[in-house]
Amino acid sequence: MTRCPALLVAAPASGQGKTTVVAALARLHARQGRRVRVFKCGPDFLDPHWHQLASGTPVHSLDLWINGAEDCAARLHAAACDADLVLIEGVMGLFDGEPSAADLARHFGVPVLAVVDASAMAGTFGALAHGLRHYQPDLPWAGVLANRVAGERHAEMLQRGLREPADWLGALPRVALENAALLPERHLGLVAAHELPDALARLDAAADALAATPLGQMDLVELQRWAVDFPAPPDRLPVPPLLAGRTVAVARDAAFSFIYPANLDTLAQLGAQVRFFSPLAGDALPACDAVWLPGGYPELHAAQLAANRGLQDGLRAHLAADKPLWAECGGMLALFESLRLQDGSVQAMWGLLPGTAAMQARLASLGPRQLDLAGQMLRGHSFHYSTADCSAPVLVRSSRPGGADADGEPLFALGSLRASYFHAWFASNPVAVAQLLGGAA
Known part of the structure; x- marks a missing residue:
């Protein structure tokens, strides 16, 4: 105590x-x-x-x-x-x-x-x-x-x-x-x-x-x-090292800043080596086995992100090699073909995900969500002011606590790319996170 x-x-x-x-x-x-x-x-x-x-x-x-x-x-x-x-x-x-x-x-x-x-x-x-x-x-x-x-x-x-x-x-x-x-x-x-x-x-x-x-x-x-x-909580089972020996590249800068410290802790517990890179600073994609593009404010830096051609080429090569890429919310917006900004202008983006997104003045989604990944339930939330029109296949939709949700956020799947508005709390199910990032079963 x-x-x-x-x-x-x-x-x-x-x-x-x-x-x-x-x-x-x-x-x-x-x-x-x-x-x-x-x-x-x-x-x-x-x-x-x-x-x-x-x-x-x-x-x-x-x-x-x-x-x-x-x-x-x-x-x-x-x-x-x-x-x-x-x-x-x-x-x-x-x-x-x-x-x-x-x-x-x-x-x-x-x-x-x-x-x-x-x-x-x-x-x-x-x-x-x-x-x-x-x-x-x-x-x-x-x-x-x-x-x-x-x-x-x-x-x-x-x-x-x-x-x-x-x-x-x-x-x-x-x-x-x-x-x-x-x-x-x-x-x-x-x-x-x-x-x-x-x-x-x-x-x-x-x-x-x-x-x-x-x-x-x-x-x-x-x-x-x-x-x-x-009081001290009961001992919990250790997180299995399902990402041991794997390097996860994580975008981190003013455009991709929505990163829970607990999510990084979970990656470490899974055995992953994390390498940060900054798309805004012009960084190329570091050598890695998987990529995580977190949420943030890509809409405030759209032109600067679009100008990083080297990173786009690196991500294309990453996906061509069938390596996992997990993009959530703002990370997903950067992957679309274009993004309509609040002032009505349209900015070409990275073009790795077929479709477009548009910023709007009204909140599009807010609240807790859960995502069922092959029987592994991952918890988190959604919170965004944009809408997306994407032709990629929908693997699954998130749901609200306790049941189905007809308006659940889609999880788009294209090759080894997975993208959604869903913000994941990695600690809720490390096994599901390892699955997203290509870890051992």
């Missing part, structure tokens, strides 16, 4: 400031020499970039369905063994989704810190806090932080509205950097931290603001009020 202070930071809805608060809290304690481990509730590639920069440690996702409770327990226990503070950022609103952030908090007994955007309210703040705390009576609770508060008088009105004064953990003013959003957004979510040269300065500004609140002034002794027991 390992005991460690832990908080799950949630909100009534998206856009309330959860990511800013988690990153600020992680940065504040890391600056003081404390070991902080951060997790993200649900599938997310973007918020974890900020949390990793703030904490200095890799950030994993926790989802009771995609990971499974046993995997979540193992990750939390390992973090608690190594940390002074564990932080979990919730997803959407506290009770949104199945499973929700509240389900995760209840399952592991992690107290909930509610972040509420109070910029346009006064007394109603207390009603929201009361509802969040008591909507499910068995919910572990830490308190509430008012975000985007106008000033001291506004903060006093908010605090007076609470029925339980001990819930008050402070007021955070609207934090901006040179009159710009502290953590800027675009169509898939936050701009990743590594894309902004002043990312650390942005986190420091948020941490400095948080340091003035009761929450920010707590030391390790005071944080013990939220200590949680994280």
Whole structure:
């Protein structure tokens, strides 16, 4: 049994400031020499970039369905063994989704810190806090932080509205950097931290603001009020080395950045040697047995990707040699013959997959998905703003948890190429991952 202070930071809805608060809290304690481990509730590639920069440690996702409770327990226990503070950022609103952030908090007994955007309210703040705390009576609770508060008088009105004064953990003013959003957004979510040269300065500004609140002034002794027991999980069977002796080339740059650290861990456990390459930097395909093209933002770099002729030739030769290529979401978009961008222009792409894709303003798909690969179920999710018209054969379609899905994402199969909008959580079934990448049966 390992005991460690832990908080799950949630909100009534998206856009309330959860990511800013988690990153600020992680940065504040890391600056003081404390070991902080951060997790993200649900599938997310973007918020974890900020949390990793703030904490200095890799950030994993926790989802009771995609990971499974046993995997979540193992990750939390390992973090608690190594940390002074564990932080979990919730997803959407506290009770949104199945499973929700509240389900995760209840399952592991992690107290909930509610972040509420109070910029346009006064007394109603207390009603929201009361509802969040008591909507499910068995919910572990830490308190509430008012975000985007106008000033001291506004903060006093908010605090007076609470029925339980001990819930008050402070007021955070609207934090901006040179009159710009502290953590800027675009169509898939936050701009990743590594894309902004002043990312650390942005986190420091948020941490400095948080340091003035009761929450920010707590030391390790005071944080013990939220200590949680994280028992050691049962021993699990080791991952079979089905990719031993094989090299997997992984695209990684601003166009292909949607990579879970846990997926790389799974490749290592399978025995694979991973070699990264950057299509944007003009890299050729390294010598390898299999290729993984992760998701990301190829639409923001389409012309630059199309100009990398050497990589296209390398991928063609790779496929001609019947070597596996797994492309997910943005990785798949790069393989099509063309991509229609948001402004209506059309960019020729790599032409390895027959068909076209088009960006759109509306979200095309969102939610957890599972993919049955010859009896091996791989879990993950989909999240994209594009649509695809592809003539390649469909090997199988993903489904929602618990059953069939008529609108499931197709898995296109063309020779040794496999491509889909489906984002895989490799740890959910390493055997299926090895199958995708040509490993031993």
